[in-house]
Amino acid sequence: MKEIVIISGKGGTGKTSITASLAKVANTEAVAADCDVDAADMHLLLQPDFAYSEDFYSGVIAQIDQEKCIKCGKCKDVCRFKAISIINKQYVVAPLDCEGCGYCAQICPRDAISTPHQNVGNWYISSTRLDMPLVHARLGIGAENSGKLVAKVKNEAKALAKEKNIPFLLVDGSPGIGCPVISSLSGADFVVFVTEPTVSGLHDLQRVYELIAQFKLPAGCIINKADLNIEKTKLIKQFMQQYQIYELDDINYDEKFSEAVTNGYTAAEIDKEYEEKFKNIWKKIKKIVLEKK
Amino acid sequence: MVDLDVEEPNSGLFVKGKLEETNPVYKMVPVWEKDKCTFCGNCQKVCNFNAVIQLHTQVLVFPKLCHSCYACSELCPTDALPMKPEKIGEIKTFHQDNLTFLESCLNIGQEMAVQVIAHTNKILEKDYQGQLIIIDAPPGTSCPVIEAVKDTDFVLLAAEPTPFGLHDLKLAVDTMRKLKKDFAVIINRFGLGNDKIWEYCQRQNIEILAKIPNSRTAAELYSHGKLIYKQIPQVKQEVLKIANKIRQLSGEPK
Numbered sequence A: 001m002k003e004i005v006i007i008s009g010k011g012g013t014g015k016t017s018i019t020a021s022l023a024k025v026a027n028t029e030a031v032a033a034d035c036d037v038d039a040a041d042m043h044l045l046l047q048p049d050f051a052y053s054e055d056f057y058s059g060v061i062a063q064i065d066q067e068k069c070i071k072c073g074k075c076k077d078v079c080r081f082k083a084i085s086i087i088n089k090q091y092v093v094a095p096l097d098c099e100g101c102g103y104c105a106q107i108c109p110r111d112a113i114s115t116p117h118q119n120v121g122n123w124y125i126s127s128t129r130l131d132m133p134l135v136h137a138r139l140g141i142g143a144e145n146s147g148k149l150v151a152k153v154k155n156e157a158k159a160l161a162k163e164k165n166i167p168f169l170l171v172d173g174s175p176g177i178g179c180p181v182i183s184s185l186s187g188a189d190f191v192v193f194v195t196e197p198t199v200s201g202l203h204d205l206q207r208v209y210e211l212i213a214q215f216k217l218p219a220g221c222i223i224n225k226a227d228l229n230i231e232k233t234k235l236i237k238q239f240m241q242q243y244q245i246y247e248l249d250d251i252n253y254d255e256k257f258s259e260a261v262t263n264g265y266t267a268a269e270i271d272k273e274y275e276e277k278f279k280n281i282w283k284k285i286k287k288i289v290l291e292k293k
Numbered sequence B: 001m002v003d004l005d006v007e008e009p010n011s012g013l014f015v016k017g018k019l020e021e022t023n024p025v026y027k028m029v030p031v032w033e034k035d036k037c038t039f040c041g042n043c044q045k046v047c048n049f050n051a052v053i054q055l056h057t058q059v060l061v062f063p064k065l066c067h068s069c070y071a072c073s074e075l076c077p078t079d080a081l082p083m084k085p086e087k088i089g090e091i092k093t094f095h096q097d098n099l100t101f102l103e104s105c106l107n108i109g110q111e112m113a114v115q116v117i118a119h120t121n122k123i124l125e126k127d128y129q130g131q132l133i134i135i136d137a138p139p140g141t142s143c144p145v146i147e148a149v150k151d152t153d154f155v156l157l158a159a160e161p162t163p164f165g166l167h168d169l170k171l172a173v174d175t176m177r178k179l180k181k182d183f184a185v186i187i188n189r190f191g192l193g194n195d196k197i198w199e200y201c202q203r204q205n206i207e208i209l210a211k212i213p214n215s216r217t218a219a220e221l222y223s224h225g226k227l228i229y230k231q232i233p234q235v236k237q238e239v240l241k242i243a244n245k246i247r248q249l250s251g252e253p254k
Helices: A015-029 A042-046 A074-078 A103-107 A146-164 A179-185 A199-215 A230-242 A256-262 A272-291 B042-046 B113-127 B143-149 B163-178 B196-204 B216-223 B233-249
Strands: A002-007 A030-034 A052-060 A084-087 A090-093 A117-126 A134-139 A168-172 A190-195 A219-224 A246-251 B018-030 B052-054 B059-061 B083-096 B099-106 B155-159 B183-190 B208-213
Touching: A002 A015, A002 A179, A002 A272, A015 A030, A015 A042, A015 A168, A015 A256, A015 A272, A030 A042, A030 A146, A042 A134, A042 B163, A052 A146, A074 A084, A074 A103, A117 A146, A134 A146, A146 A168, A146 A179, A179 A199, A190 A199, A190 A272, A199 A219, A199 A230, A199 B216, A219 A230, A219 A272, A230 A246, A246 A272, A256 B163, B018 B113, B042 B052, B083 B113, B099 B113, B113 B143, B143 B163, B155 B163, B163 B183, B163 B196, B183 B196, B183 B233, B208 B233
Parallel strands: A002 A168, A002 A190, A030 A134, A030 A168, A190 A219, A219 A246, B155 B183, B183 B208
Antiparallel strands: A052 A117, A084 A090, A117 A134, B018 B083, B052 B059, B083 B099
16 A cells, blocks of 8 residues: 655645545545544545544643642642643643643652543544545644644554455644655655645745655655746746656646635536646656656 | 744745754753662562653653653662653754844654754743743644744734635634633635635634735745735735734734
């Protein structure tokens, strides 16, 4: 089974629409995984049935048992995150500030601090209106550990692909270069960048490429809204050549894309031309991935 | 103005000015001192992030996983894990006319965006108190956003009028309500998609501060790194509404 991760560095480039379009043309050849758990949007286009759901527990938050607390203040002294304060003469933990390190529980002379695991979200295995299954998640508001939830979604999607003998895993990755995207990339066979020919698109591509290079992953690129700025599109292509990033395809600026999304469809479904385009991109990706060892 | 989208800082592509100084951001991580270690195993036991692992003949520290809580270091009976700084990002300070611009940036390969944001917030509190601060925050609803908006007085939520935009806006609204923040919405690319975002804001009694009209020209200007409001009067009109709101909030006359 081969794992293909689609990332963009930043929102607004059309990453999710393009991933969903690829999912549409890949059809029964792939399992889709939405690893953009912070703002999971794939389900809006694929209409999953949330058939299987499980709570996700990860990380801990300190809780102080007021009955046992002798108000020595040691917990507050050692907390580097200023998560413990005195309210109405009681030591209290602010959950959003607590990093879950457990130092306070270690140091408490009365064992008054417990560190229960936190339910930080849910993850699901769904059938979709397309023929492919989707593994996806919902992260709780302000929850930590999105990287771990990303890993969970990916591992479950992998297990599903193996079980059903499906050859590809199509992953909608997280934005940025921090912990969720690092988690999205680990174990990938091929990375697809979705970028746009803007000053920020090029800048983000360069940053995220540096990250890929650290992972030594092969990568390809789709330039969305390519005709918006021909000069920048050229620069992106130069960058791609220089670093041996495969040129997958260009897509021109087209408000039909947003229209399709507004109506709940992928671009590959509204237009024969787009369907062909995405079929070709998918073919190219498969060819590269299967040739690589 | 401060760019706290430390994973992908982009504000600097549009506003920059003259670079005045560059300051490194460090995080504190334990460093193993072999000679002092008695292999008691306490460090591994207290670390909740698997950042310290004890093997037969050595203790391995994984700095990228470390949250700088100091537990392993301070609870080590022989002081064999002193904390030392490791560079994880930098903050650049620029000046342009009477605007100060801080660009906060996470080093590539580092995972802890929150620590860079928290460090920048400390600088804001120390050096820029009492001044009007506009922050470009990271996306999403998890720890980096929370850290970026934690100390703010008002939050502006930018959203597109598409199903994706509405879905993400609802999450953002839930986050701001949980943080008990005052906020308003700016609709970007207004004219695209449908009216659902407007209906949602009406229903939820959320103020829509401005509607930036959608146009290909705006997208082209953006692609070149140009400020859109300078060229499109309808955009300028909307941006001025936002500016007025900010002035009003900061107590300046309109």
